Amino acid sequence: MLFLQKDWSEVFPIEKKSQEHTYKTTNETLIFGPDRICNYFGTVIGSFSGGGIPETDVYSWQITSPSGEVEFDRTGGFQAISFTFSDVGIYQVKLEILRGGISIGSELKEVELVPSPDILLEENNFLCAGESLDLVALNPESPEFEEYQFEWLDEDNNVIGDQNTISISTPGFFSVRFFLLDSEGNLECETTISTEVLDTGAFSILSDKSEICPTELISFSSDPPISGDWFFEKIGDPGKFFFTSGEEITINPNSALNGEGDYLVYFELTDPNNPNCKIETSRPFTFNPEPQIEFVSAESADGCSGTDGKLFIRALTPIDLLTVEGLGFSELDILEGEIVEIPNLKSGAYSIFGQLGNCFNTLTAIVPLNNPPDQLEFEIVDEIGETCTDEGKLEGSFTVKLENTGTNGGYRLFNERGALIIESSLPGTDEFTLTVPGGNYFFELFDESLCNLPQSEKIEIESLNLVSYTSPTFLSICDEFELTPQTSQNLEFTLTYPDGSEEIQQSGQSFTILEEGTYTLVGRIPGQSVICPVRREIQVEKVEPVTFEPVLISEDCFGNRTFEANIFGRDPATVDFFWFDENEDLVGTGQFLNPVSTGTYKLDVQPSNSTACSNDPIPFEVREPVLSVDISLTTTKLCEFGPEAIVNLETTFPDEVTDIRWRRFNEAGEIVELPQFNDLNEIQTREGGTYEVAVFRFIPGISVEECELGRATVQLDLTPDKVAFDIPSELTICERFELIPDTNQELDFFITSPSGSISEISTGESIVLDQTGVYTFLAFDQNSPTPFCPEQKEILVSRVQPVVYEPVLVEEFCDGSSLYSAELQNYSAEDVVFFWRDNTGNLLGQDQTLPITNPGSYFLEVQPAESTPCEISPIVFEIAEPVLSVDVSLTSEPFCPDASSALVTVQSDFEQITTIEWWFTDPDGNQRQLNDLTNEREISASLEGTYEVRVFNNIPCLLGREEILILRSQDEVRPDVDSVYQICPRLEIAPEINPGNFAGYEWYFEGQLVSTSPTYKPLQIGNFDLIVTSLEGCTYSASFETEEECELRVQFPTAITPQDNQKPFLIYTNYLVDELELWIFNQWGELIFHCKNDQLITEESTCLWDGTYRGEKIPNGAYSIRINLVNYEKNINKTQLGSLMVID
The missing domain is CATH 2.60.40 (Immunoglobulin-like)
Structure with a gap:
């Protein structure tokens, strides 16, 4: 299709097709779920499921409230639903199940929402020793109370009761399960609640301390933790007073208690279900006063080393322990008003510590020094109190005047509470000034021997008050901030900006902060110096406005949505979120919002701990889901x-x-x-x-x-009416056929070929059929709209394939003629017709084979015998001019005396040659074929004789032949060189070596080619090789080495015997000497022999002398020799002297 x-x-x-639903009823249960639901917490979720097949069915649910309002109406593929019930009464749950759009059943179920019973069982109950406790689960006045069933369990899950009330005599954990039963005995409204029964005798109060000082806090908690009432009672006062309720408390004794003393803290708890059993436990603690002591008098120490000084201290409160810092003195249990004597003291300032309980107090007392040494005498002068400045106040000061400037030692300054303020070495001047805040101080001086001289009287530095105002020390602003210092005084404020500019405002007025940086604020009361100004720094940081946008990130199927304030990576802890609903009410301050209404909401995000930025909130739409x-x-x-x-x-x-x-x-x-x-x-x-x-x-x-x-x-559903047209069911073609479908309607045809391609024609147009297989014709009415559906018909096309053939050369002959045949691949010869033609179109034959004698272009066409001709082109093939012979030549390398063979090479037109044969004829006329060398273009001739080559084409026909005579060379000429040559590279002196007459020369030094000249002058020390090529082409080699000799040398005997042929006077020179001249003198200086030679031969003797002078033997004795040596090339002259002994 x-x-x-x-x-x-x-x-x-x-x-448009409408859909009608047929509602059916069935006795089968379709709705599965509770008949009764208990509303314990205001709303309750009930779950229901339907029958049917969830993979195929559609479920239409509807729930109607007791008031008749449809509160749930959904249709879809959900077999189970959950619904939140809130109104007490009878609900109607209706379900219709549809399959394939057809209702297969419906059911209506009534569900009662029962109000919650009144639960009486408390989370905690209390059991007093020796008593029992009745635990009650529900109020008997609760709706449908009589229908409830109960099951009580102890902490080990043992069933201990089945009534609403149970009696308990031991503490522990208990639970009760109560439920209703439907008509089939199934549990409904099942609920479990638990309680802990506590033993009142096991309660106690925990605390972190048992005594407390006025500057400390104290904490109490109940054990076990439970919320109750806390009371305090001061021992000696009538009754206790309530403080607060909770599991634990922390108090400040100064504000929570009625002065110092011994106290009891109470924890009380009453069980409303058992009012006669009350928890009450207490714990004692003491609120100690701060110990108070005062200086009464002092007795001076006599001298620096004297220890007869005394201090007298009065206890203004009871004192548990009195000690002196740095001494071993201590006094226990001092009564209020008692005076304590502290004896054996050296002069100086002492810190006195008083302890009462765990509370402490200190003061400073002075032991004066009688008869102080002169070097410690001093005077306190110029006691100056604190003074105001433009931005605050300066500390006060006093001056110490020393009577003797050479004193070495130090000084100490104590405040009146005994704290050491300053300890330092003396500055080396006769007076010095100390700067201190306002207050009372004690001063003492000491020398290197630790002799202490205190100032008996207090040093009083007047203290000045500061103005009072508050301002932030750090501001984080976005755009700008109005700074208003807070004060109850009439102050003038000066604000210095980061750029140094100043602005003055009065109390209640504001400064506008725009830039970040460090600001300085000074508050003062103008025109007076009693109350000093206060200067404060304010660090202002400017924060960037928050980039934000509201983004919907979550939405469920019931319209609940969550929006997120996207702050683009900024830390949420550093910003504040403000969500406003459609009424501009603030409804959220977190990063996420779950809106409960629809409309235009707004989101504003501001930096935390900063002033608000001026950006407007971003509105966004919360649409009705x-x-x-x-x-x-x-x-x-x-x-x-x-x-x-x-x-x-x-x-x-x-x-x-x-x-x-x-x-x-x-x-x-x-x-x-x-x-x-x-x-x-x-x-x-x-x-x-x-x-x-x-x-x-x-x-x-x-x-x-x-x-x-x-x-x-x-x-x-399927439409039956179709368009009408006719085509044959089968059709046989050769290669292609044009078909026109027969119809009287205006149709468009879409024709799918066996290959899958689609063509489109209209009524009266043809389609070319050129593939074998089924053609599918799909016709459509051109009129629109039309009552007819398309019609589809098929044609089975049988196709005769073109003949696959080619002309093939069957045989060639040595006269240049050939035989061709038509080679078929997909037909037999009897099923086809052959057509052989020349290049003029003349038919040459109709057999499968054709003999051809002339070169040229020929055509072969083969068609199926039982079909119309296929549209094919004849195959053209060429008959080339035959090659009946080729030129053949042989070349040979020389057959050198030392060579094992000579290379013989054949030259010819090898494209025409298929086979190469080699033949050998020895000098005796014996001929044989060299079969192992067949088709070789080069051979090695190792024997003397005649070598013949014969070449054939592929037929095979002999195309040519050639012979060559190979004889071994008789040349005996070899390179003539010495084995060693003396040379002088630095003087570039060396012999010109001529090895002889050859066709080519190659001179190698240490394996590297250095020359191809006929002669060579070596100037390197080492090994040389020479390869020469003879005129016949043979190569010969020789080697020599060079030695360095750069001195003109001569050798001669040191003694001779005149006329002794075995011991004549001979002189030898090396290769560097071109000319030699010799003089021999007797002891009187008379020349007796002279020789000169400029045709010297290296290492051959010259200047032969037989030891005679003028034909007579010369007498025995010593003779002087002078030799002159000359090198022509480098113009070197050398003279050598010697002596010759004549012995006869």
Whole structure:
């Protein structure tokens, strides 16, 4: 069948099909769920499920409230639902099940929402020793109380009762399960509650301390932890007073208690179900006063080392322990008003510590020094109090004047509470000034021997008050900030900006802060110096406005949505969120919002701990949630041969639909899922049946789950009427045939060839058939609209294939003629016709073979014998001019005396040659074929004689032959060189070596080619090789080495015997000497022999002398020799002297 893509709505108009539901009733139960639901907490969720087959069925649920209002109405593929019940009374739950758009059953079920019983069991109950306790689960006045059943369990899950009330005599954990039974005995409204029965004797109070000072806090808690009432009672006062309720408390004794003393803290708890059993436990603690002591008098110490000084201290409160810092003195249990004497003291300032309980207090006391040494005498002068400045106050000061400037030692300054303020070495001047805050101080001086001289009187530095105001030390602003210092005084404020500019405002007025940086604020009362100004720094940081936008991040199927304030990576802890609903009411301050209404909301996000930025809130729309949509399905006709029927889907709120799923119910009621149509609003199909579509909403990243918005069905049936046309059912062709379908209607034909290609023609037009197989003709009415469906018919085409052939050379002959044959691949010879033609078109033959004697172009055409000619072109083939002979030549290398063979090479037109034969004839005339050298173009001739080559073509015909005579060379000439040569590289002196007359020369030094000249002058020390090529082409080699000799040398004997042929006077020179001249003198200086030679031969003797002078032997004795040596090339002259002994 043929499927085409086309807008068929123009051909087949869309028809609206309505759907009618037939409601059926059945005795089978369709709704499964409770008959009764208990409302214990205001609302309760009830769950129901339906029968049927969830994979195929559609469920239509409806729930009506006791008032008759439909509160739930949903249709979809959900077999189970959950509903929140809130109104006490009878609800109606209705379910209709549809399969393939047809109702297969419905049911109505009544569900009663029962109000919650009145639960009396408390979370905690109390049991007093020796008593029992009645635990009651429900108020007997509760609705339907008589129908409830009970089951009590102890902490080991043992059943201990089955009534509303149970008697308990031991503490522990207990639970009760109560429930109702429906008509079939199933549990309903099942609930379990628990309680802990506590033993009142097991309670206690825990605390972190048992004594407390005025500057400390104390905490109490109940054990076990439980909320109750807390009381305090001061021992000696009538009654106790209530403090607060809870599990634990922490108090400040100065504000919570009635002065110092001994106290009891009480924890009390009463069980309303057992008012006679009351928890009451207590714990004692003491609120100690701060110990108070005062200085009474002092007795001076006599001298620096004297220890007879005394202090007298009065206890203003009881004192548990009195000690002196740095001494071993201590006094216990001092009564109020008692005076304590502290004896054996050296002069100086002392810190006195008083302890009462765990509370402490200190003061400073002075032991004066009688008869102080002169070097410690001093005077306190110029006691100056604190003074005001423009921005605050200066500390006060006093001056110490020393009587003796040479004093070495130090000083100490104590405050009146005994704290050491300053300890330092003396500055080395006769007076110095100390700067201190306002207050009372004691001063003492000491020398290197630790002799202490205190100032007996207090040093009083007047203290000044500061103005009072508050201002932030740090500001984080966005755009600007109005700074208003807070004060109850009439102050003038000066604000210094980061750029140094100043602004003055009065109390209650504001400064505008725009820039970040460090600001300085000074508050003062103008025109007076009693109350000093206060200067404060304010660090201003400017923060960027928050970039934000509201984003919907979550939405479920019931309209619940979550919006997020997207702050683009900024830390949520650093910003504040403000969500406003459609009424401009603030409804959220977190990063996320779950709106409960619809309309235009707004979001504002501001930096935390900063002034608000001026950006406007961003509005966004919270739309009414779309929980369902209306669905409309329309279809075109369904035809057997197409076009495919179009099913079109339209919905309300199309933008809400994100997913679409289709399925089909066939006649057997089976469901066929159609995933290929997922998410399509329009589908095309060739299958009849009931089509169902379900639409869903799912937004990735937002939707919590896929929500069904609705579903609908439509019935699609086959239309029988078709267009009319005729074509043959079978047709045989050779290669192609033009066919015109027979019809009297105006049709469009879509023809599918066996290869699958589609052609389109209209009535009266032809189609070329050129493939073997079935052609499918699908015809459509050109008129629109039309009552006819397309018709489809087929033609089986048998096709005779063209002959696959080629001309093939069968045989060639040595006279140049050949025999050709037509080689067939897909036919036998009897089923075809042969046509051989020359280049003029003349028919030469119709047999399968054809002899050809002339070169040229020829044509072969082969057609099927029982078919019209196929549209083919004859095959052209060329007969080339035959090659009957070729030129052949032989060349040979010389057969050198030392060579084992000579290379013989044949030259010819090898493109024409198929076979090469080699033959050998020895000097005796014996001939043989060299079979192992067949088809070789080069051979090695190792024997003297005649070598012949014969060449053949592929027929094989002899095309040519050639001979060559090979004889071994008789040349005996070899290179003539010495084995060693003396040279002088630095003087560039060396012999010119001439090895002889050859055709080529190659001189190598240490393996590297250095020259190709006939002669060579070596100037390097080492080994040389010479390779020469003879005129016949043979190569010969020789080697020599060079030795360095750069001195002109001569050798001669040191003694001779005159006229002794065995011991003559001979002189030798080396190769550097070109000319030699010799003089021999007797002892009187007379020349007796002279020789000069400029034709010297290296290492051959010259200047032969027999030891005679003028024919007579010379007498025995010593003779002087002088030799001159000359080198012509480098113009070197050398003279050598020597002596010669003549012995006869």
